[in-house]
Amino acid sequence: MGVVVFVGTAKGAFTLRSEDRRSWDISGPLFPGWKITTSDRSADGTFFVGTSSYVYGAAIHRSDNMVDFQQIEAGPKYSDGGDRTLNQIWKLDCSSSTFYAGVDEAGLFRSTDGGSQWKPVDGLNDHPTRAKWFPGNGGLCAHSLLVEPARERLHCGISAVGVFRSDDAGETWQTRNDGVRVIIEDQDHKDIGFCVHALAQDPDAPDHIWRQEHTGMFRSRDGGDTWQAIEDGLPSTFGFPIVRDHSSRNLYSFPLDKDEYRMPADGHFAVYRSTDDGDSWEPRGSGLPQRFYAGVLRGAMDTDHDGGVYVGSTAGTVHTSHDHGESWQTVEAILPRILTVDVYQD
């Protein structure tokens, strides 16, 4: 099976191609010097990539071949003269006929014309709690999206604020954080102040959602109405990614030794796997580096739904497994700090 692993870094993007998932052809950098924060592919095969720069701001680009890109003219943009700035495209979801982009400063945009024109999702961007949102360590960012067109349901995760859900295709939004440990309680709005780091969903049972939170690992079995901690076997409750492999039904996470350190405990670089929907976790696999004190960011883990697991580190290393995490290989390249890892079938 041919696989393309798109690796977005702090200084450009790289593509890793393989037919056997053991040897890799590396090309790039695309967009040298730009932060590459997210990518996705639409149903017609068009690739979309989010770029940003501390100096020059953010944009979305599209490509038919993942080589030649064109910047979208009418990309996400807050209103001229307003008090919000668009700093980064954190998450692109082009899986349905309506595309979504979660951004920093926190907000959501959507496109209904294949990604050419993007409009703000006012129901979330102007939510009644909006005045009390404030940035965390990674900024004020809407970074996680779950899209269910069949029942017009959306989930959006915003760091240091929490998870919001819409049941009417984005017109109205309600907070969904019941049962999650709060991190900074708001004086007035008790339903915000939760620091979600990533979301994952079971497409066959979409009410089953997992949530790596700043304060722990949580699961919901009622579409986010309530959450329960699921941390049996995890060495710490802090981390960033949570990934669901739809074919094996495995979950993967990468715990870090508490928020003050943000490093693997004792330099033990370990991917944790759950085969029972998160009831229990165990470190898996041989071949991952040891005495390795880099982390894995929320977008830097993905699977190919055929046993392949792919992890990019903040040290710029890429680690791959073709057997559900039982064994690991390290790609022979050291890239800039890795922000996103997205796997596509070639």
Add this chain to the structure above:
Amino acid sequence: MATVRIELPSLLSTLLSGQEQFDLSAGTLAEALAAIRADHPTLAVHVFDESGELRQHVLCFHNDVNTRWLNPHDIVLTDGDTLRFYQAVSGG
């Protein structure tokens, strides 16, 4: 109207297929900036912020003069002038 040359840093030229410079017609710096907004929207989003001003870390030099503290309406352009955009980031 004068024909002036716009020069871009490499990070921005990648957005124009590697084109590091192009010409436009304008009588003043204000008109030149307006022409960039109108004719080069994919470039403009990286040069101007939501307030319509140059981004905080973007500098525009008219020939060898930093225009940051000048009124763009007062800067008269002549044929052959150059407007160079730079990124101004210091502090390591």
